[in-house]
């Protein structure tokens with residue numbers, strides 16, 4: 569299913585409480601994250617190409633109408649934006665998270681497509 573360029577695999581760290589983002593996640597790193605309302609279900613997935621810590625904080629505090637707040641997160645660093653995008657696509661297709669309305673967008677300034685669904 570994955571092509572030969574797909575050397576990076578999912579190795580998420582967590583689950584951790586959303587109150588401990590600063591403790592676990594280094595600033596100014598690219599990477600991906602998963603948010604959960606119960607500590608076990610992947611409800612939302614995302615990535616940052618520049619600052620994963622800041623992105624998880626902002627994203628975990630985003631209120632979704634009629635839904636409980638996020639309580640836990642997982643994360644994984646990436647070496648660059650394209651690697652982060654590949655990881656994000658893997659998360660998206662693996663979990664089909666209920667809070668993600670659209671397929672992940674490719675990194676700014678690139679035209680890489682999803683290696684799983686070719687979108």
Ligand SMILES: [Zn+2]
Nearest residue numbers: 682684685687
């Ligand atoms: Zn895809």
